[in-house]
Amino acid sequence: MSTPDRLIESTRELLWERGYVGTSPKAILERAGAGQGSMYHHFKGKPDLALAAIRRTAEELLASAEGVLDGPGTPYERIEAYLRRERDVLRGCPIGRLTMDPDVIASDELRAPVDETLDRIRERIAGIVEEGKEQGQFAASLDGEEIAAAVLATVQGGYVLARASGSPSAFDTGVRGLLSLLAPRAS
Secondary structure (H helix, E strand, C coil): CCHHHHHHHHHHHHHHHHCCCCCCHHHHHHHHCCCCCHHHHHCCCHHHHHHHHHHHHHHHHHHHHHHHHCCCCCHHHHHHHHHHCCCCCCCCCCCHHHHHCHHHHHCHHHHHHHHHHHHHHHHHHHHHHHHHHHCCCCCCCCCHHHHHHHHHHHHHHHHHHHHHHCCCHHHHHHHHHHHHHHCCCCC
8 A cells, every 4th residue: 555545544544533633643654654754745734634534435435325325126125225234333434423523524625525425325315215206115205305314314323322322232223213114015
């Protein structure tokens, strides 16, 4: 792995573990096994490196979500697959956790990839709900954007509840509850 890639990967991990303020240039360099001048040789500084790390995390999360949401199955099955996909629930969402970091939220530039990623996932889920309505799988009265917001809120809130309790069961319970509300009704 190249030095810039090691720096980005180290920053990604540290942002997830410690947040922006807790991620010092020294910690990044130590984790990357890079020399003192490396960060400033490849990046303008910590904000520039953090932006590259956030963008990479956002791209990976979006690709993973779209891989499941664009997969096989009915609209309900695809939403179910997204909600039940493999996650490190107790660690939290690497993008969602950034929304609780005041320094990331205060920066339009650092916040943009976070916001764009959540918007794209929400839009994709809303489209799947509309597809399910057209197929008669979901009630015509459902609003795709509202359901998509509820799906994302369940995932992000599930992370918070699981971390607070120290158990993934809170996440799983929220997912089961939402899926029971969305389950197609037998005619």
